[in-house]
Each structure stands twice: as structure tokens, then as C-alpha cells.
Amino acid sequence: MENILPLKALLASPKQITIAVHQRPDADALGTGLGLAALLKKQQHQVHVIAPTAYPAFLNWLPGAQEVIICSRGQQQKSFELLNKADIIFCVDFPTLNRLHEMESVVRNAAATTVVIDHHPTTEKFGDLIFREPGAAATAELLYEIIEALGAQALVDQDIAECLYAGIMTDTGSFRNPNTTAKTHCVTASLMRHGADVAKVSRLVYENNPVSKLEFLGFALSHRFVLLKEHNTAYFFISVEDYQKYHLQIGDTEGLVNHALAIKGIVLAAVIKEKKDAVRLSLRSSGDIPVNLWAKEYFEGGGHKNAAGGTSYLTLKETVAKFENLVKTKHNILNPS
Numbered sequence: 001m002e003n004i005l006p007l008k009a010l011l012a013s014p015k016q017i018t019i020a021v022h023q024r025p026d027a028d029a030l031g032t033g034l035g036l037a038a039l040l041k042k043q044q045h046q047v048h049v050i051a052p053t054a055y056p057a058f059l060n061w062l063p064g065a066q067e068v069i070i071c072s073r074g075q076q077q078k079s080f081e082l083l084n085k086a087d088i089i090f091c092v093d094f095p096t097l098n099r100l101h102e103m104e105s106v107v108r109n110a111a112a113t114t115v116v117i118d119h120h121p122t123t124e125k126f127g128d129l130i131f132r133e134p135g136a137a138a139t140a141e142l143l144y145e146i147i148e149a150l151g152a153q154a155l156v157d158q159d160i161a162e163c164l165y166a167g168i169m170t171d172t173g174s175f176r177n178p179n180t181t182a183k184t185h186c187v188t189a190s191l192m193r194h195g196a197d198v199a200k201v202s203r204l205v206y207e208n209n210p211v212s213k214l215e216f217l218g219f220a221l222s223h224r225f226v227l228l229k230e231h232n233t234a235y236f237f238i239s240v241e242d243y244q245k246y247h248l249q250i251g252d253t254e255g256l257v258n259h260a261l262a263i264k265g266i267v268l269a270a271v272i273k274e275k276k277d278a279v280r281l282s283l284r285s286s287g288d289i290p291v292n293l294w295a296k297e298y299f300e301g302g303g304h305k306n307a308a309g310g311t312s313y314l315t316l317k318e319t320v321a322k323f324e325n326l327v328k329t330k331h332n333i334l335n336p337s
């Protein structure tokens with residue numbers, strides 16, 4: 001593995017390490033960040049994990065989650081300090097530094113050696129040591145390979161294994177998405193040998209919902225679902241009022257998009273969510289439909305070929321119209337003959 005020797009040298013003596021995950025961190029970002037933190041602590045490093053914004057409540061159980069410093073929740077000064085005084089900053093699971101939100105410029109100007117661990121394709125060059133593997137199903141999968149290359153796999157305990165397993169399980173859609181490879185299963189097998197309880201992790205991630213989430217699903221299916229059959233597309237749109245009415249928390253709309261993509265013949269699915277400051281889009285596709293390129297071109301976003309996200313500063317109604325227009329212009333790609 002390229003760059004492994006410089007990383008090994010870097011970690012040879014105890015360091016001040018700050019691990020930065022992207023804003024609105026998902027299970028892969030948070031699981032990788034926390035798994036890495038726990039491992040580095042065992043190697044006598046001083047380690048902190050920082051997230052620009054909060055993580056969804058269904059990830060509360062991840063070992064170490066309670067100690068994550070959330071910059072946007074009154075901990076900006078502490079976050080900036082930890083970035084500024086770090087010897088090493090790990091950037092975990094994001095392709096562009098703007099995913100660090102208000103921490104972006106601090107990381108850009110920090111004196112630390114920056115180590116990138118990520119599986120998103122990117123055109124932005126950042127980081128002193130870059131472990132970027134778009135072929136990896138999850139950043140957690142890539143981290144496990146790095147741990148092996150460092151010869152540190154004996155340090156992987158049940159907590160670390162379950163942090164990484166959570167990232168792989170969710171990023172592969174429980175091993176169903178096309179990013180799932182033989183290597184993914186090999187890494188997963190290793191994590192199980194290190195103690196990962198896969199039934200437990202699955203239950204904590206997928207069977208831990210508040211009733212309100214199910215009530216909201218019923219509402220969304222009845223009133224916020226649009227089928228564009230002629231374009232093999234289906235989407236949901238959610239307003240700020242919907243969020244308030246159903247007391248939705250971060251992460252409560254997670255999985256909604258999969259209901260749209262699960263319909264026979266649907267190859268493009270979206271959830272278009274109105275937030276206070278902007279409208280966010282989650283895009284999913286099957287097969288050869290590059291939603292990351294569309295997210296980049298139309299909605300200042302990016303991601304993976306079959307799973308991407310973007311932002312719009314139009315109103316919800318205008319964003320929905322823009323999305324429908326995009327779908328029309330891509331008709332031929334959405335209807336391969």
C-alpha cells in the first residue's frame with residue numbers, strides 16, 4: 001500500500017491527533033473516525049474526534065460517540081484549538097474540504113500533517129498523505145486495510161470492529177449495493193473474527209427507530225411521493241413544516257430514498273428536503289446512472305456513482321421543478337433501450 005511507510009513513521013511516536021469527519025456524519029464517517037481514534041489511543045496517541053455538525057441519534061451507541069466534539073454545538077473554539085495544535089489531522093470519508101463546513105479554513109491553514117482516508121472520487125487535491133480508494137465500499141473497509149498494512153490488526157477489539165462494521169454495513173446497503181466486493185466480505189469476516197457482533201450492529205442501526213419515524217414514513221408515502229413513471233424516476237419532497245410536524249431529527253429521513261428506488265423499474269430516486277438554510281437532495285440510482293456527476297453539475301454536490309447528495313438555494317418548489325427538468329433532459333439515460 002502506497003504511503004504506508006510514511007504513515008507508519010508518522011505514528012511511530014506519541015502524537016497529538018485530531019480526526020475530522022464530514023458535516024452531518026453518517027455511520028461510515030463516524031464509525032471510521034471512532035474506530036481509528038480507539039486504535040490510535042491504544043498506541044498511546046492523544047486523540048480527539050471532531051464533527052462539523054451533529055450526527056444522527058441512531059449512531060449514539062457507537063463506542064466513543066459521546067466524546068465526539070461537535071463544532072456547531074457551541075464547541076467551535078475547542079474544535080479550532082484541537083485542529084491548530086494537532087501534529088496530525090486525519091480527514092475521514094470526504095472528497096472536498098468544504099465538507100468540513102466552518103472548519104475548512106482552519107484545516108487548510110493548520111500546521112499538522114494531514115492524512116486523508118476516503119473512498120470518494122475527487123478532483124480536489126488536499127492532504128499530505130492520501131489514502132483514497134474509490135474502489136473501497138466504505139472508508140471503514142479502507143481503514144481496516146490500512147490497519148493491516150500497519151501491522152496493527154492485533155489492536156482491533158470488538159468496539160473497533162463494530163465501529164468499522166457499522167460503516168461497511170450501511171455504505172453497502174447491507175451488502176446489497178454494487179460497491180460490495182469480495183474484499184468487502186473478506187474485511188467483514190476479519191472484523192467478525194475480531195469480535196464484531198453483526199446482529200447487534202444491525203439491530204442498533206436498523207431496528208432502533210422511534211415510532212414517529214414510521215408515522216412520518218406513512219405520511220411521506222401518502223402525501224410527499226411523486227412517481228415519474230415515464231422517466232423511471234421516483235422522489236420524495238419534505239418541507240420544513242413536515243419536519244416540525246413530525247418532530248424529525250437528523251437522520252430520520254435516512255432510508256426514505258430506498259423505498260423509491262425499490263420500486264420495479266425505477267432507476268433514479270431522490271429525497272428533496274427543505275432545510276432552514278437551503279434545500280438538500282439525496283440521489284440514488286441503479287446501474288450506469290452517474291448521480292454524482294448530476295449532483296455536481298446541477299446541485300453543487302457529489303458523491304458516488306449510485307449515491308450522491310447536493311444542495312440548492314432555490315425554494316423547495318423551484319428545486320423540485322429543477323430536479324424534474326434535469327430528469328427530463330436525462331430521459332435517454334434513464335430509459336436505455
Ligand SMILES: [Mn+2]
Pocket residue numbers: 028029093119137138139171
Ligand atoms: Mn462512506
